[in-house]
Amino acid sequence: MLAPLATLAALALAAGPAAPPLELTTFSLPNGLTVVLAPDHRLPQVAVDTWFQVGSKDEAPGRTGFAHLFEHLMFMGTNRVPGNRFDVIMESGGGSNNASTSSDRTNYYSVGPSQLLPTLLWLDADRLQALADAMTQEKLDLQRGVVRNERRQSYENTPYGAAELVIPEVMYPEGHPYHHPVIGSHADLEEATLDDVKGFFRTWYVPANATLVVAGDFRPDEVRPLVEKLFGAVPLRAPPAPARAAPARLEREVRRILSDRVELPKLILVWHAPAAYADGSAELELLADVLAEGPSSRLDRRLVQELRLAESVTAYLDPGRLGSLFRVEVTATPGADLERVKREALAVLAELQAKGPEARELARVRAQAERRRREEREHLVHRADKLNEYLAYYGEPDGFARDLARVTSATSGGLREAARGLGEGRLDLRVLPARAGVAKAEIPDAPPPPLATRPFDPPAPEVFRLANGLEVRVAPRPGTGLFAAHLLLPGGAAAVPAEKAGLAPILAELLTSGAGGRSAAEYADAIRALGATVEAEARPASLQVSVSGLSAHLAPALDLFADAVLRPNLARADFEREAALALARVEARPDDPRKVAPVVAAAAIFGRDDPRGRPVDGWAATVRTVALDDVRRLAPRLLDPRGATLVVAGDVDPATLRRLLAPRLGAWRGAGPAPAATPAALTAAPGGRILLVDRPGAPQTRILLARPVAPAAEPARALRELVNVVLGGSFTSRLNQNLREKHGYTYGARSAFATEGGQGLFTAGAAVQTEVTGAALVELRRELDGLAAAGVDSAETAKARETARHRTVEEIQTTAGLADALAAAVLEGRPPDALRREAEALAAVEPARAVAEAKTGPYAFGGLTVVLVGDRKAVVPQLEKAGFPRPVVVDPDGTPVPALPDPAIPDPE
Numbered sequence: 001m002l003a004p005l006a007t008l009a010a011l012a013l014a015a016g017p018a019a020p021p022l023e024l025t026t027f028s029l030p031n032g033l034t035v036v037l038a039p040d041h042r043l044p045q046v047a048v049d050t051w052f053q054v055g056s057k058d059e060a061p062g063r064t065g066f067a068h069l070f071e072h073l074m075f076m077g078t079n080r081v082p083g084n085r086f087d088v089i090m091e092s093g094g095g096s097n098n099a100s101t102s103s104d105r106t107n108y109y110s111v112g113p114s115q116l117l118p119t120l121l122w123l124d125a126d127r128l129q130a131l132a133d134a135m136t137q138e139k140l141d142l143q144r145g146v147v148r149n150e151r152r153q154s155y156e157n158t159p160y161g162a163a164e165l166v167i168p169e170v171m172y173p174e175g176h177p178y179h180h181p182v183i184g185s186h187a188d189l190e191e192a193t194l195d196d197v198k199g200f201f202r203t204w205y206v207p208a209n210a211t212l213v214v215a216g217d218f219r220p221d222e223v224r225p226l227v228e229k230l231f232g233a234v235p236l237r238a239p240p241a242p243a244r245a246a247p248a249r250l251e252r253e254v255r256r257i258l259s260d261r262v263e264l265p266k267l268i269l270v271w272h273a274p275a276a277y278a279d280g281s282a283e284l285e286l287l288a289d290v291l292a293e294g295p296s297s298r299l300d301r302r303l304v305q306e307l308r309l310a311e312s313v314t315a316y317l318d319p320g321r322l323g324s325l326f327r328v329e330v331t332a333t334p335g336a337d338l339e340r341v342k343r344e345a346l347a348v349l350a351e352l353q354a355k356g357p358e359a360r361e362l363a364r365v366r367a368q369a370e371r372r373r374r375e376e377r378e379h380l381v382h383r384a385d386k387l388n389e390y391l392a393y394y395g396e397p398d399g400f401a402r403d404l405a406r407v408t409s410a411t412s413g414g415l416r417e418a419a420r421g422l423g424e425g426r427l428d429l430r431v432l433p434a435r436a437g438v439a440k441a442e443i444p445d446a447p448p449p450p451l452a453t454r455p456f457d458p459p460a461p462e463v464f465r466l467a468n469g470l471e472v473r474v475a476p477r478p479g480t481g482l483f484a485a486h487l488l489l490p491g492g493a494a495a496v497p498a499e500k501a502g503l504a505p506i507l508a509e510l511l512t513s514g515a516g517g518r519s520a521a522e523y524a525d526a527i528r529a530l531g532a533t534v535e536a537e538a539r540p541a542s543l544q545v546s547v548s549g550l551s552a553h554l555a556p557a558l559d560l561f562a563d564a565v566l567r568p569n570l571a572r573a574d575f576e577r578e579a580a581l582a583l584a585r586v587e588a589r590p591d592d593p594r595k596v597a598p599v600v601a602a603a604a605i606f607g608r609d610d611p612r613g614r615p616v617d618g619w620a621a622t623v624r625t626v627a628l629d630d631v632r633r634l635a636p637r638l639l640d641p642r643g644a645t646l647v648v649a650g651d652v653d654p655a656t657l658r659r660l661l662a663p664r665l666g667a668w669r670g671a672g673p674a675p676a677a678t679p680a681a682l683t684a685a686p687g688g689r690i691l692l693v694d695r696p697g698a699p700q701t702r703i704l705l706a707r708p709v710a711p712a713a714e715p716a717r718a719l720r721e722l723v724n725v726v727l728g729g730s731f732t733s734r735l736n737q738n739l740r741e742k743h744g745y746t747y748g749a750r751s752a753f754a755t756e757g758g759q760g761l762f763t764a765g766a767a768v769q770t771e772v773t774g775a776a777l778v779e780l781r782r783e784l785d786g787l788a789a790a791g792v793d794s795a796e797t798a799k800a801r802e803t804a805r806h807r808t809v810e811e812i813q814t815t816a817g818l819a820d821a822l823a824a825a826v827l828e829g830r831p832p833d834a835l836r837r838e839a840e841a842l843a844a845v846e847p848a849r850a851v852a853e854a855k856t857g858p859y860a861f862g863g864l865t866v867v868l869v870g871d872r873k874a875v876v877p878q879l880e881k882a883g884f885p886r887p888v889v890v891d892p893d894g895t896p897v898p899a900l901p902d903p904a905i906p907d908p909e
Contacts, residue, residue: 021398021401022038022387022397022398022400023038023039024036024037024038024387024397024398025037025220025224026396026397027224029207029227029228029231029232030232030236031207031208031231031232031234031235031236031237032206032207032208032209032236032239033207033208033210033211033212033231033234034210034211034212034391035211035212035213035214035224035227035231036211036212036213036214036387036388036391036397037214037215037218037220037223037224037227038213038214038215038216038383038384038387038397039215039216039217039218039219039220040215040216040217040380040383041217042217042813043216043217043380043456043809043812043813044113044114044115044217044453044454044455044456044809045111045112045113045114045216045217045380045806045809045810045813046111046112046113046114046116046117046120046214046215046216046217046218046380047109047110047111047213047214047215047216047380047381047383047384048109048110048111048117048120048121048124048212048213048214048384049107049108049109049212049213049214049215049381049384049385049387049388050107050108050109050124050210050211050212050213050388051105051106051107051210051211051388051389051391051392052105052106052107052108052204052205052209052210053104053105053209053210053239053242053392054067054105054106054204054205054209054242055067055101055102055103055104055105055106055182056068056101056102056103056177056178056180056181056182056184057103057104057177057178057242057243057321057322058177058204058240058242058243059180059184062188062191063188063191063192063196063200064180064181064184064185064188065147065182065183065184065185065188065189066184066188066192066196066197066200067101067106067182068101068106068147068182068183068184069143069144069147069184069189069192069197070106070197070200070201070205071099071100071101071106071108072143072146072147073131073135073139073140073143073197074099074108074127074131075087075097075099076131076134076135076139076142076143077134077139078126078127078130078131078133078134079130079133079134080126080130080443080445080446081123081126081127082134084732084737084741086123086127087731087732088732088799089119089123089447090110090112090116090119090120090123091730091731091732091799091800091802091803092795092798092799092802093112093113093115093116093119093450093802094112094113094116094801094802094803094805094806095110095111095112095113095116095119095120095802095803095806096110096111096112096730096731096803096806096807096810097109097110097111097731101182102182102320103177103178103182103320103321103322104320104321104322105392107385107388108124109381109384109385110123110124111380111381111806111810112806113453113454113456113802113805113806113809114216114217114218114451114453114454115450115451115452115453115454116450116451117214117216117218117223117450117451118226118447118448118449118450118451119447119448119450121214121223121226121227121230121231121448122230122443122444122447122448123447124212124231125230125231125233125234125443126443128205128207128210128231128234129233129234129235129443130443131201131205132198132201132202135194135197135198135201136194137194140192140194140197141744142741142742142744143744144189144190144192145744146740146741146744146746146747147183147184147189148186148189149700149744149745149746149747149767149768149769150183150747151183151184151186152699152700152769153700153747153767154183154747155181155183156699157593157698157699157700157767158592159260159261159262159588159591159592160260160262160266160431161260162258162260162431163258163260163266163268163429163431164181165181165183166256166258166429167268167270167325167427167429168180168181169181170254170256170270170427170429171248171250171270171272171325171427172248173248176245176248177243177245177322178245178248178320178322178323202237203240204240206237206238206239207231207234207236207237208236208237208238208239209239209240211388211391211392212227212231213384213385213387213388213391213397214227214384215380215383215384215387216380217454218451222451226448229442230443230448232442233442233443242321243322244322245322245323247272247275247322247323248272248322248323249272249423249425250271250272250425250426250427251425252424252425253424253425253426253427253428254426254427254428255427255428255429255430256427256428256429256430257429257430257432258429258430258431258432259431259432259433259434260431260432260433260434261433261434261591262431262433262434262588262591263334263433263584263587263588263590263591264311264331264332264333264334264433264584264588265331265332265336265338265430265431265432265433266329266330266331266332266430266431267329267330267332267338267341267342267345267428267429267430268327268328268329268330268427268428268429268430268431269327269328269329269342269345269346269426269427269428269429270325270326270327270328270426270427270429271325271326271327271422271423271425271426271427272323272324272325272326272425273317273323273324273325273326273421273422274323274324274421275319275320275321275322275323275324276319276320276321276324276393277319277393277394277406280414280417280418280421281317281319281324281406282406282407282410283410283414283415283417283418284317284324284326284418285316285317285369285407286362286365286366286369286407286410286415287315287326287352287357287415287418287419288315288316288317288326288328289315289364289365289368289369290352290357290361290362290365290415291313291315291328291348291349291352292313292314292315292316292328293315293365293368293528294524294527294528294533295512295513295520295521295524296364296521296522296523296524296525296527296528297313297524298348298351298352298361299313299315299328299330299345299348300313301521302344302348303330303341303344303345304577304581305520305521305577307344308333308577308580309330309332309333309336309337309340309341309344310330310331310332310333310336310341311331311332311333311581311584311585311588312330312331313328313329313330313331314327314328314329315327315328315329326422328345328349330345333580333581333584334584334587338430342428349419349422352415352416352419353416353419353420353422354416355416356412356413356415356416356419357412357415357416358412359412360525360529361525362410362411362412362415363529364525364528364529365528366407366408366410367528367529367530367531367532367550368528368531369407369408370404370407370408370531370550371482371531371549371550373400373403373404373407374480374481374482374550375482375814375815375816377400378480378482378813378814378815379813379814379817380813386399386400390402390403456805456809456839457836457839458808458812458835458836458838458839459475459812459818459835459836460475460832460833460835460836461473461474461475461647461649461822461832461833462474462475462476462654463832464654464658466658466661466662466665466666467662467666467667468641468665468666468667468668468669469641469642470641470644470645470646470665470666470668471644471645471646472645472646472647472648472657472658472661473645473646473647473648473822473826473832474647474648474649474652474654474657475647475648475649475818475819475822476649476650476651476652476653476654477649477650477651477815477818478651479651480551480650480651480815481550481551481552481651482548482549482550482551482650482651482815482816483548483549483550483551483554483557483648483649483650483651483652483815484546484547484548484648484649484650484815484816484818484819484820485546485547485548485561485646485647485648485649485819486544486545486546486646486647486819486820486822486823487544487545487546487561487565487644487645487646488542488543488544488644488645488646488647488823488826488827489542489543489544489545489638489639489640489641489643489644490541490542490640490643490644490675490678490757491541491542491543491637491638491640491675491676492504492538492539492540492541492542492543492616492638492757493505493538493539493540493541493611493614493616494540494541494611494612494678494757495611495634495637495638495675495676496611496634496638498608498609498611498614498622499622499625500618500622500625500626500630500634501614501615501618501619501622501623502582502586502615502616502617502618502619502622502623502626503618503626503630503631503634504538504543504616504638505537505538505582505616505617505618506575506578506579506582506623506626506631507536507538507543507631507634507635507638508536508537508538508543508545509536509578509581509582510568510569510570510574510575510578510631511536511545511564511565511568512524512527512534512535512536512564513568513569513571513574513577513578514568514569514571514574515560515563515564515567515568515569516559516560516562516563516564516567517567517569518563518569519569519571520569520571520574523560523563523564526560527557527560530549530550530553530556530557530560531549531550531553532547532548532549532550532553532557532560533546533547533548533549534546534547534557534560534561534564535547536564538616538617539616539756539827540611540612540616540756540757540759541611541678541756541757541758541759541827542756542757542827543638543639544823545561545564545565547560547561548815548816548819551650551651551652554652554657554660555660558660558661558664559664561664562664562665565639565665565668566639566665566668568635570628570631570632570635572628575628575631576628579623579626582617582618582623582626583620583623583624585617586615586617586618586619586620586623587620589615589617589892590892593693593695593698593700593702593767593869593870594702594767596693596702596869596892597693597702597703597704597765597867597869598615598704598706598763599615599892599893599894600691600693600704600867600869600890600892600893600894601691601704601706601763601865601867602614602615602706602894603893603894603895604685604689604691604865604867604894605682605685605706605707605708605761605865606682606685606708608894610679611679612679612682612757612759619893636670636671636672637672637675640670640671640672640674640675641665641668641669641670642670642674642675643674643675645826646661646665647819647822647823647826648819649815649816649818649819649822650815650818650819651815678757678758678759679758679759680758681708681709681710681711681758681759681760682708682759683708683709683710684708684863685707685708685865687707687862687863687864687865688862688863688864688885689865689866689885689888690866690867690868690879690884690885690886690887690888691865691866691867691868691887691888691889691890691894692867692868692869692870692872692875692876692887692888692889692890693867693868693869693870693889693890693891693892694870694871694872694889694897695869695870695871695872696871696872696873697871698770698869698870698871699769699770700767700768700769700770700870701767701768701769701770701773701776701868701869701870701871701875702765702767702867702868702869702870703765703766703767703768703773703776703777703780703866703867703868704763704764704765704866704867704869705763705764705765705780705784705861705864705865705866705867706761706762706763706864706865706867707761707762707858707863707864707865708759708760708761708762709753709760709761709762709858710760711755711758711759711760711828711829712755712760713830714830714834714837714838714840714841715841715844715845716853717830717838717841718804718838718841718842718845719841719845719849719850719853720753720853720857721753721804722797722800722801722804722842722845722850722853723787723792723800723850723853723854723857723859724751724752724753725799725800725803725804726787726792726796726797726799726800726850726854727751727764727783727784727787727859728749728750728751728752728764729750729751729752729800729803729804730800730803732799733749733750733751734783734786734787735749735750735751735764735766735780735783736748736749736750738779738782738783739766739768739776739779739780740766743772743775743776743779745766745768745769745772745775745776745779746766746767746768746769746776747767748766748767749764749765749766749780750764750765750766751763751764751765752764755827755828755829756827756828757827758829762858762859764780764784765780766780770870770871770874770875771874771878772878773868773870773874773875773878773879774875774878774879774881774882774884775878775882777866777879777882777884778882780861781861784859784860784861784864785860785861785862787854787859788854788855788857788859788860789855790854790855791850791851791852791854791855792847792850792851792854793847794847796850797845797847797850798847800850801842801843801845804842805839805842805843808821808835808838808839812835821835822835868887872889875887
């Protein structure tokens with residue numbers, strides 16, 4: 001019997017387990033630096049998170065992009081830590097770092113094993129004191145190139161990315177601090193001088209303009225003196241006054257039209273909204289969820305499901321200190337009238353302005369908001385960042401309860417008033433498809449000695465089987481109030497006939513588009529009323545159905561999960577909608593070089609007749625042939641418990657879980673023949689070819705190198721991963737240091753191994769400026785062949801071992817991350833205690849074995865399949881000059897196109 005939605009809504013409004021106050025120590029140094037110590041002894045890891053109250057709003061006219069440029073320059077070294085030693089020292093101890101810039105602040109964070117904390121603090125204190133003195137023109141020129149590449153990659157060569165450059169210019173008047181985008185302009189970045197950079201640092205990067213949060217496994221009485229000693233050596237300098245501005249507003253609607261290299265038109269509506277954490281901001285966050293969070297949201301129901309005018313909808317509050325933006329974005333279906341899309345979207349909003357949300361909608365979005373905040377609190381780096389955020393806005397770091405109360409106390413009337421407050425002034429942006437002198441330092445010259453190493457014993461899940469043989473792996477994590485589970489069913493896209501390629505993702509969408517007798521909207525409402533999610537994903541060799549949410553609602557969430565797996569409606573109306581959306585996604589795939597390159601590589605390596613050579617979402621021609629009868633006929637084959645595994649992590653007792661699963665999944669039986677065995681792994685393929693997908697006028701070329709490999713078990717797998725960290729698996733890897741840090745060709749270069757269904761694949765590559773495609777490919781070849789010839793040295797091995805070890809710690813720190821790691825082990829055919837075996841194998845790696853792996857592994861450039869997605873006329877002459885073989889021009893599906901005349905090689909200037 002179905003639980004009434006009112007009952008589910010009441011469950012969602014029930015209070016979850018109270019989160020105990022955090023153990024915090026807050027103090028200020030004489031130089032004005034505010035410090036928060038937040039110990040947490042769950043895992044042997046620490047995080048250091050620093051906020052500088054400077055963002056793009058604080059930039060001088062003609063110097064846009066400075067705040068973000070400085071985010072990059074902060075990693076360029078000092079006299080104590082020259083060159084790339086900042087990242088090398090950190091990664092040698094298993095740590096990692098990153099940073100981000102917004103209109104209001106710049107944030108730097110690092111994370112690593114507990115014993116690395118003194119080094120992390122020393123590195124941050126050193127650059128705060130001494131970075132300006134070590135800044136050079138060469139460093140500025142290099143990072144300026146990297147930032148300009150980031151602008152190309154994130155905005156100019158990404159579908160709809162150019163819209164983000166237009167919105168601030170329209171929403172804020174000339175002279176307003178938010179008038180320009182955070183990334184800045186190419187012209188301003190080019191104009192930046194060394195004196196500008198040093199002046200910016202000395203103005204804004206002062207202790208009194210910063211807050212430092214240290215979180216993780218440490219003793220405050222041990223760390224506070226270290227912080228006082230290291231950061232206390234940075235001299236006192238008065239902080240500048242932050243930028244101020246009266247609230248911006250649009251008195252009327254402003255329209256803009258933008259042409260971009262996209263397949264589907266997009267409507268973006270933007271309103272001014274209250275500043276972050278101001279009255280009404282929480283209500284607008286929830287209003288965005290009512291409008292566009294999931295298939296039960298109002299815009300999704302109206303535009304995607306009923307009218308089929310949209311492929312997807314999103315809505316969100318983009319917060320800012322000087323004012324926020326409320327955004328509604330609709331990616332339309334092919335041929336949809338954007339004017340009609342807008343009318344329908346505004347009509348949905350008008351209904352909320354008139355009546356507010358229904359009780360069940362309010363319960364749903366409040367539960368989802370609670371879940372988001374609990375997940376942020378669970379993740380160490382996110383928690384540290386939120387402490388800084390709460391300190392900035394509330395004046396106190398532990399603002400979790402106060403923030404949670406903002407959303408859980410919101411009322412329907414409050415959301416109605418927030419919707420009414422948006423007003424008539426807004427941006428209507430349409431993206432249409434285009435065709436065609438420092439004080440004497442007391443900081444030591446070497447980092448302090450490390451703290452004692454904390455033990456790390458990755459969890460080995462408890463394993464049991466249900467009556468039907470379904471294997472269950474459960475890893476309890478008490479006290480989080482959260483759970484996450486993945487059901488992994490063998491077969492996936494590989495079990496679908498070639499002529500129906502793309503069927504599996506349609507089935508995956510249908511599993512959660514109505515089940516157990518509930519319609520799509522009713523099913524989505526029931527899930528979200530519990531603060532839960534139920535999702536399905538088709539993978540190359542598996543079908544994955546996932547459920548996660550608040551552990552207080554585990555039983556009803558499992559009911560809905562079982563409905564999706566065992567009792568999907570597979571209704572015709574839902575099928576027609578999802579099939580149309582699937583076709584639209586496939587037809588839009590050529591717009592995104594990141595998606596095109598893997599499709600072309602797989603077709604070249606495995607062949608289109610091999611399931612591994614076809615994209616999971618199929619080809620346009622095959623998706624058009626998929627009928628509802630095909631889905632219904634193949635569903636039992638794809639939803640077969642034989643060989644399946646359920647992984648569960650979180651605040652779950654194994655005995656209770658077993659009792660809950662037995663009546664829900666225990667009687668489930670497979671129908672028809674057992675799932676077919678996976679084909680033998682391909683370990684060699686015709687290589688040495690260069691395939692080129694022509695993208696005329698593209699500012700970047702996407703380079704992908706690929707080779708099939710056999711899967712590996714411990715300890716060989718750990719050894720392979722370790723060598724990959726050296727090559728392209730971290731910021732200080734050889735590929736990234738060469739292509740990004742040395743030459744400035746790219747925003748990032750990477751390599752990786754992936755395994756599923758018994759098939760492994762090695763990949764490497766980068767997105768590079770079009771004009772250096774040939775040079776970048778030469779450097780990729782140089783690094784790959786260099787690794788295969790000389791191996792890795794002992795220092796690289798030690799650094800990679802610590803990086804790989806701590807990566808596992810980071811991965812499993814949250815309930816969702818632990819469940820993902822357990823699922824990945826299943827997909828790779830690894831045993832339940834795979835994480836523990838991997839940790840043991842990494843600890844036992846010797847440098848000589850790493851050298852042997854590098855020399856005998858699949859790293860040499862010869863025989864790799866090379867895929868380039870870029871401007872043929874610009875790229876081909878570069879390849880010829882660099883001595884590479886003539887590329888085979890293919891379409892975005894990997895099919896060779898008729899021979900074209902070779903572009904002329906320009907004469908050297």
